[in-house]
Amino acid sequence: MRISRLRVQNYKGLRDVTLPFSQFGCMIGENNSGKSSILQSLSLFFTGSSLASSHYYDSSKEIRLELTFSDIAGPDLERLAEEHRQRIVGIVEEGQLTLVRIYGTDGRSKLRYVAMVPRDPRFSTERVDELVSRQRPGAGFRNRVLDVFPDLSAQITSASTQAEVRAAIGELGQSLPAEQKELSDTDLPTGIEASVKALQPEVIYVPAVKDLTDDIKTKEGTPFGRLLGILLRAIEPKLADMKDLFEKLDGQLNRVVLADGSIRDERLGEVRQIEQAVDRYVKESFSSVDLKIRIPPPELKTILSSAQILANDGVEGPLETKGDGLRRAVVFAILRTYVDLTRSGLATDAPGPTPTNSYLLLFEEPELYLHPKGQQILFDALSVFSKHHHVLVTTHSPLFFGPDATATFTKLTKRTDEGVGPVPFTCTHPVDLTEMSAKDQFQIICHENNSIAFFADTVVLVEGDTDYIVLPHLARTIDPRWDAAKASVRFARINGKTSIRRYKAFFNRFNTRVTVISDLDLVIDGFGQIDPTPELIQSRQGLLAAIDATIKASGTSASPSTEQIKEAHTSQDIKSKWERARAVHDSFRNGKVSFEEVRGAVDEFFVWQRSEDRLAELRSPKSDEVLKLKRQLLTELRSHDVYVLDRGDVESYYPPAVTGPDKPSRAMALCGLIRSRDEALALCPQIIIDGASTEKPELEIIFGLIFRA
Numbered sequence: 001m002r003i004s005r006l007r008v009q010n011y012k013g014l015r016d017v018t019l020p021f022s023q024f025g026c027m028i029g030e031n032n033s034g035k036s037s038i039l040q041s042l043s044l045f046f047t048g049s050s051l052a053s054s055h056y057y058d059s060s061k062e063i064r065l066e067l068t069f070s071d072i073a074g075p076d077l078e079r080l081a082e083e084h085r086q087r088i089v090g091i092v093e094e095g096q097l098t099l100v101r102i103y104g105t106d107g108r109s110k111l112r113y114v115a116m117v118p119r120d121p122r123f124s125t126e127r128v129d130e131l132v133s134r135q136r137p138g139a140g141f142r143n144r145v146l147d148v149f150p151d152l153s154a155q156i157t158s159a160s161t162q163a164e165v166r167a168a169i170g171e172l173g174q175s176l177p178a179e180q181k182e183l184s185d186t187d188l189p190t191g192i193e194a195s196v197k198a199l200q201p202e203v204i205y206v207p208a209v210k211d212l213t214d215d216i217k218t219k220e221g222t223p224f225g226r227l228l229g230i231l232l233r234a235i236e237p238k239l240a241d242m243k244d245l246f247e248k249l250d251g252q253l254n255r256v257v258l259a260d261g262s263i264r265d266e267r268l269g270e271v272r273q274i275e276q277a278v279d280r281y282v283k284e285s286f287s288s289v290d291l292k293i294r295i296p297p298p299e300l301k302t303i304l305s306s307a308q309i310l311a312n313d314g315v316e317g318p319l320e321t322k323g324d325g326l327r328r329a330v331v332f333a334i335l336r337t338y339v340d341l342t343r344s345g346l347a348t349d350a351p352g353p354t355p356t357n358s359y360l361l362l363f364e365e366p367e368l369y370l371h372p373k374g375q376q377i378l379f380d381a382l383s384v385f386s387k388h389h390h391v392l393v394t395t396h397s398p399l400f401f402g403p404d405a406t407a408t409f410t411k412l413t414k415r416t417d418e419g420v421g422p423v424p425f426t427c428t429h430p431v432d433l434t435e436m437s438a439k440d441q442f443q444i445i446c447h448e449n450n451s452i453a454f455f456a457d458t459v460v461l462v463e464g465d466t467d468y469i470v471l472p473h474l475a476r477t478i479d480p481r482w483d484a485a486k487a488s489v490r491f492a493r494i495n496g497k498t499s500i501r502r503y504k505a506f507f508n509r510f511n512t513r514v515t516v517i518s519d520l521d522l523v524i525d526g527f528g529q530i531d532p533t534p535e536l537i538q539s540r541q542g543l544l545a546a547i548d549a550t551i552k553a554s555g556t557s558a559s560p561s562t563e564q565i566k567e568a569h570t571s572q573d574i575k576s577k578w579e580r581a582r583a584v585h586d587s588f589r590n591g592k593v594s595f596e597e598v599r600g601a602v603d604e605f606f607v608w609q610r611s612e613d614r615l616a617e618l619r620s621p622k623s624d625e626v627l628k629l630k631r632q633l634l635t636e637l638r639s640h641d642v643y644v645l646d647r648g649d650v651e652s653y654y655p656p657a658v659t660g661p662d663k664p665s666r667a668m669a670l671c672g673l674i675r676s677r678d679e680a681l682a683l684c685p686q687i688i689i690d691g692a693s694t695e696k697p698e699l700e701i702i703f704g705l706i707f708r709a
Contacts, residue, residue: 001069001070001071001072001073001076001199001358002021002022002023002069002070002071002390003021003067003068003069003070003201003360003390004020004021004068004069004070004096005018005019005020005021005066005067005068005098006018006019006021006038006041006042006065006066006067006068007019007064007065007066008037008038008041008064008065008066009063009064009065009066010056010057010058010061010062010063010064011037011040011041011044011055011056011057011063011065012034012037012040012041012055012056012057013034013037013057013414013423013424013425013426014034014037014038014041014057014425014426015057015058015420015425015426016425017034017038017412017426017427017428018428019038019408019410019428019430020408020410020430021068021390021392021408022408023386023387023389023390023391024382024383024386024390024391024408025390025391025392025393025408025409025410026392026393026394026395026400026408026409026410027392027393027394027395027409027410027411027412028394028395028396028409028410028411028412028454028455029411029412029413029454029455030413030414030455030488032414033412033413033414033426034412034414034426035364035394035412036207036208036364036394037426038392038394038412039205039207039362039364039392039394040205041065042065042067042203042360042362042392043203043205043362044065044101044109045065045067045099045101046200046201046203046360047203048101048109048111048193050107050108050109051063051103051107051109052107053105053107055107056103056105057423057425058421059105060105061105062102062103062104062105063102063103063109064100064101064102064103064185065100065101065102065103066098066099066100066114067098067099067100068096068097068098069096069097069098069099069199069200070095070096071095071096072092072095072096072097072199073095076199077089077092077199079198079199080195080196080198080199081195081198084190084192084195084196087189087190087195088188088189088190088195088196088199090189091113091115091188091189097113097196097199098113098114099111099112099113099114099196100112100113100114100185102185110193111188111193111196112185112186112187112188113185113186113188114183114184114185114186115183115184115186116178116181116182116183116184117173117181117182117183117184117186118173118176118180118181119180119181119182120176120180122148122149123169123172123173125186125187127148128166128169131144131145131148132145132162132165132166132169133162135162135165137158137159137160137161138158139158141158141160141165142156142157142158142160145160145165149168149169149172151172152168152169152172155168156168201358201359201360201389201390202226202358202359202360203359203360203362204223204226204227204359204360204361204362205223205362206223206328206331206361206362206363206364206366207364208364208365208368208394223331224308224309224319224320224327224330224331224334225306225307225308225309226359227331227334227335228307228309228334229306229307230334230338230359231334231337231338231341232307246297246298246299247297249297249298250297250298251264251266251267252266252267252268252271253267253268253271253295253297254267254294254295254297255267255292271293271295274293275291275292275293278291278293279291279292309330311326311330313326324368324369325369328368328369328370329369331363332370332374332378332381335378335381335382335385336377336378336381338381338384338385339380339381339384339385342384343384358388358389358390359389359390360389360390360392361382361385361389361390361391361392362392363382363391363392363393363394364393364394365393365394365395365396366378366379366382366393366395366400367395367396367397367399367400372399375397375399375400376399379399379400396454396455398450398451398454408430408431409430409431409433409510410428410429410430410431411428411429411431411453411454411510411511412426412427412428412429413426413427413429413457413511414426414427415427429510429511431509431510432509433509436505436506440502440506444502444503444506448492449492449503449506449507451490452490452492452507452512453506453507453509453510453512454510455488455490456488456489456490456512457488457489457512457513458488458489458490458512458513458514458515458706458707458708459489459490459491459492459507459512459513459514459515460484460489460490460491460492460515460516460517460706461492461494461500461503461504461514461515461516461517462491462492462493462494462517463493463494463495463496463497463518463519464493464495464496464663465493465663465664465667466649466650466651466663466664466666466667467491467493467517467650468491468493469664469667469668469671470650470667470670470671471491471517471650472484472485472491473670473671473674474674474680474683474699474703475699475703475706475707477674477675477676477677477679477680478677478680478681478699478700478703479677479700479703479704479707481707482703482706482707487707489706489707492507497518497519497521497522497525497526497529498526498529499529500516500518500526500529500530501529501530501531504516504531513641514641515641515642515643515706516530516641516642516643517643517645517702517706518642518643518644518645519644519645519648519649519650520615520618520619520644520645520646520647520648520649521611521615521648521649522642522644523540523543523544523618523633523644524544524611524614524615524618525611527540530637530640530642532640533640535636536633536636536637536640539629539632539633539636540633542629543618543626543629543630543632543633544614546623546625546626546629547614547617547618547626548614549623550617550621550622550623550625550626551613551614551617554622580601581598581601584597584598584601585598585601615648618630619647619648619652631687631688634646634687638701638702638705641705641706643702643705643706645698646684646685646687646698647684647685650667651663651666653683653684654666654670654683655673655683657673658670658673680699681697681699681700683699684697684698684699685697685698686698687701
């Protein structure tokens with residue numbers, strides 16, 4: 001059995017959120033985005049602790065916590081108490097059961113389940129209760145029921161009891177066709193919350209810090225005993241004889257119901273005496289009441305889970321009284337010990353004839369107080385733990401991501417909607433990476449880009465190191481508000497324009513706005529990487545046609561630079577085209593192909609030179625038509641968050657004073673030289689904006705749009 005889905009409505013800032021669930025899930029997002037509230041809502045689902053009005057997003061509405069359990073199998077159902085099992089089995093549909101805890105506005109809760117029920121209001125729990133409650137068998141009761149449910153005339157008699165009438169109404173509702181039903185919250189068939197408890201995992205909640213003002217955290221108790229109890233399972237086989245002792249102890253404290261239904265009473269005389277005395281005194285006021293005392297029998301699991309950890313840091317005391325750092329170190333140590341026990345073959349989780357409950361570990365910011373190496377060790381330990389139990393963590397650390405271990409990611413953000421109200425609320429963005437190839441996962445999902453995906457609202461894709469160094473510097477120099485380190489904007493290197501599409505796909509999965517700053521040659525080669533609209537394609541084609549016409553009319557071709565020739569020499573694409581041209585020429589000499597085929601192969605080889613001719617004209621248009629169409633296309637691209645540098649590349653903006661042995665050195669020199677807004681703006685041309693006559697520095701336009709100034 002596994003948990004597959006969580007939905008929370010009206011709890012704190014969680015107006016209405018849904019999370020997919022897996023064995024190892026991770027929630028990411030900025031502070032105050034709702035991560036802790038998600039963990040607390042899960043803990044509340046299982047405990048049902050009462051709430052104050054401050055926990056409601058809207059105090060006039062109920063809180064609804066819905067959890068879906070999937071893959072429920074026979075061994076899971078065997079854990080249920082025999083007296084409840086068949087009724088619970090009846091509400092499990094195809095191995096799935098959705099339970100929902102509903103908090104009324106009074107802060108109290110009730111556990112129900114979600115089922116297909118009749119739309120007809122006659123079948124509602126409230127209407128059935130009103131019809132049946134406090135009624136005795138008889139003709140009057142029968143007539144009362146048949147007035148509402150005439151369909152039951154053959155099932156209801158004057159001798160029918162409340163339970164029989166309810167069962168008949170339930171069977172009638174179940175027999176209705178699907179189109180007459182809808183999903184609705186329904187009372188458990190047993191009427192007892194504890195009847196489904198054996199299906200549920202045991203919750204271990206480790207908050208980021210102990211907040212004594214938070215009722216939720218203090219009421220859940222300590223997680224250390226439960227964590228230690230997982231380890232101590234390893235000694236259960238050594239204590240098999242203790243079960244006999246527990247049974248004997250139970251027999252001395254309680255009446256024992258035998259297999260044939262008879263009762264054996266071998267309790268201690270003192271226990272009987274106490275029960276008789278209390279019962280006698282109660283009967284003085286309530287003569288018809290019989291009292292029995294039932295003492296819960298001891299269980300090995302309960303004893304092991306109540307283990308305590310004492311720490312002596314100068315003063316010996318329970319671990320709960322110690323500092324956050326020490327308490328977290330103990331959690332870390334317990335999880336590492338769990339891994340050691342698992343790998344050594346001690347079957348702490350080996351299933352028996354009736355599998356024991358699994359655990360749900362809710363771990364808030366597990367990276368706290370740990371250096372990166374320790375974080376990685378803890379991540380590995382949680383990965384092992386999640387093989388048998390559910391783990392859900394909140395984190396600010398990119399180290400808590402692994403394509404193989406972390407099955408689900410959910411990014412949380414806060415927003416305000418005037419249509420909803422003035423109070424901000426959490427939005428969830430599940431991240432699905434299952435469609436990405438393993439190669440892409442290992443190439444793109446590195447530490448740097450993980451961090452960007454976790455926390456940036458906007459990511460700026462740039463081609464290389466020079467752009468990565470220079471552009472953020474120029475942005476914050478032009479306007480301090482455009483400091484990427486302080487804003488929710490991050491720059492990401494993609495090592496060439498051929499990776500634009502892959503990186504966009506990665507960051508889009510995190511619901512992150514993706515922008516691109518590219519060299520001018522994007523217009524010539526690689527335009528498809530930005531997934532252009534038909535309108536952009538048409539504008540580009542018009543521009544290239546105008547460029548080609550200008551080149552043809554001039555009858556000249558720009559000579560490639562030394563650097564361009566070096567790049568061509570190392571290009572595998574150009575090498576393959578040269579080999580083909582040479583092969584076609586040899587075939588022509590042997591009379592196997594026509595001269596037109598030779599010309600085509602040679603023209604194909606010199607396409608790279610044609611691209612350089614086009615780029616040269618695009619950088620410095622000789623034609624007014626080319627200049628006009630260039631400005632038009634670059635303006636249209638900016639409206640699609642693609643910012644193409646008018647002069648070609650970043651280095652084309654450098655003043656002559658910038659020198660250095662390589663590109664990164666020259667980029668650092670530029671950052672040391674340009675220190676003021678005026679100096680930065682003087683690097684770039686003035687361009688017309690909004691189709692009007694107004695001109696503005698190019699970089700100010702680009703960064704203003706990216707940072708949404």
